[in-house]
Each structure stands twice: as structure tokens, then as C-alpha cells.
Amino acid sequence: MRKSIVILMVAVAFFAFTLASFAQTSRPWTAPKTGVWTVTAKDEEGIKWSGRLHLSRQSTKGTKVGYRGYFYWIDAERSTSGNEYLNGSFDRSSGKLRLHGYKAKSIRGELGTGDYLASGLRGRRFIRGSWSGENAVPGTWSAVWKSSR
Numbered sequence: 001m002r003k004s005i006v007i008l009m010v011a012v013a014f015f016a017f018t019l020a021s022f023a024q025t026s027r028p029w030t031a032p033k034t035g036v037w038t039v040t041a042k043d044e045e046g047i048k049w050s051g052r053l054h055l056s057r058q059s060t061k062g063t064k065v066g067y068r069g070y071f072y073w074i075d076a077e078r079s080t081s082g083n084e085y086l087n088g089s090f091d092r093s094s095g096k097l098r099l100h101g102y103k104a105k106s107i108r109g110e111l112g113t114g115d116y117l118a119s120g121l122r123g124r125r126f127i128r129g130s131w132s133g134e135n136a137v138p139g140t141w142s143a144v145w146k147s148s149r
Contacts, residue, residue, distance in 0.1 A: 028092040028093060029090075029091075029092050029093070029094070029095035029120060030092075030120070030122050030123035031057070031065040031090050031092060031120075031123055032055060032065075032067070032090055032097060032120055032123050032124075032126070032145070033055075033123050033124060033145045034056050034067075034148065035054075035055065035145065035146070035147050035148040036052050036053070036054055036145075036146045036147050036148075036149065037052065037053040037054075037055065037143040037144060037145050037146055038050075038052065038143060038144050038146050039051045039052060039053050039071065039073075039142070039143045040141065040142055040143075041073075041129075041131075041139055041140065041141035041142075042139055042140055042141075043137040043138065044137055044138050044139060045137050047075050047077075047137075048075065048076040049073055049074070049075055049076070049139070049141075050073075050074060050076070051071055051072045051073040052071070052072045052146075053069065053070075053071050053143055054069045054070050054071075054072070055067050055068075055069040056068055056069055063091055063092040063093040064089045064090070064091055064092070065089060065090045065092065066087075066088075067087070067088050067089065067090065067097075067099070068086070068087050068088075069085075070083045070084060070085045071083065071084045071086065071101075073111060078108075079108065079109050080106070080108060080109030080110065080111060081106075081107045081108045081109065081111070082104060082106040082107045082108070082109075082111040083104070083105045083107075083111075084101045084103070084104045084105075084112075084113055084114070085101065085102060085103045085104070085105070086099045086100055086101045086102065086113075087099070087100055087102065088100055088116070090120060095119050095120050095121075096117065096118070096119060096120070097117070097118045097119070097120050097126060098115075098116065098117055099115070099116040099117075100116075101113030101114050101115070101116070101133070101136075104135075112133070112135030112136045113133060113135050113136065114131040114132060114133035114135070114136035115131060115132060115133045116129060116130070116131045116141070117130050117131070118130070118141065118142070118143070123145070124144065125142075125143070125144050125145065126141075126142055126143040126144075127142050128140075128142075129141035129142055129143070
């Protein structure tokens with residue numbers, strides 16, 4: 001009898017652990033907040049970049065949340081700066097943000113467009129970001145949400 005109770009308790013504990021693990025992995029990721037994000041980046045040529053990402057939510061369809069906005073970029077030496085306009089989406093099932101730059105407006109120097117990928121954390125942080133593209137030197141980036149506007 002005692003052995004049966006122990007086996008039953010172990011089985012219940014295993015079931016509860018498995019259910020809790022499944023619930024954590026199947027919970028949708030939090031979509032990024034709209035507003036202004038502080039961005040830091042570095043390209044493969046060693047140039048450090050900083051700036052702001054302005055994001056606004058456009059649509060929601062299934063697990064995809066659509067965004068539009070722009071990066072304001074400036075390099076560390078202040079020789080290149082400008083806005084890069086983009087569209088993109090966040091996948092709530094994977095936690096991945098994808099952005100596509102479609103137009104750049106240089107203020108100083110020459111700025112290109114890129115395709116961006118990053119992982120979102122709790123709707124307030126992007127980590128492990130990367131970019132590449134025909135008109136861009138590949139690089140890495142991260143961002144932290146700053147304000148609603």
C-alpha cells in the first residue's frame with residue numbers, strides 16, 4: 001500500500017512538472033511596445049552605431065503583429081546619420097522580430113537599408129539582433145524600450 005502511494009505521488013509530480021513546462025513553452029511571446037526604443041549596434045567594419053527605433057503597431061493577424069516605423073541612426077564619429085524607414089512583423093509564437101528597411105533618408109554621409117532580425121523579451125527589449133542586405137554592411141544590434149512617444 002505504501003509503495004503504491006509513493007508511486008502515485010511520483011506520477012502526479014511528474015505530470016504536474018510536464019504540464020507546467022508545456023504551459024511555459026506554449027505561452028505566446030509579448031509583442032513589442034509601440035513608441036521609442038534606444039538602439040546600440042556595431043557593423044562588421046567595426047563602426048559603432050546608436051540611435052532610436054520608432055515603432056507603431058499596424059495590424060494583428062493570428063500570431064503575427066505588424067509594425068511600421070523608422071530607425072534614426074548615427075555613427076560614433078557623427079559622420080553618418082539619417083532615417084531608415086521600415087515595415088515588419090513580430091511572431092508571438094517564436095518571439096522573433098523581422099524588419100525590412102525600404103527607404104533611407106541620409107542627413108549626413110550615406111545610409112543604406114537592411115533586413116533586421118531580433119529576439120524580443122517581455123515586449124521591452126530586443127536582443128541578439130542582426131542585419132544584412134544588399135545596401136548594408138552586416139552587423140548586430142540590440143534595443144531597449146524608452147517611452148510611448
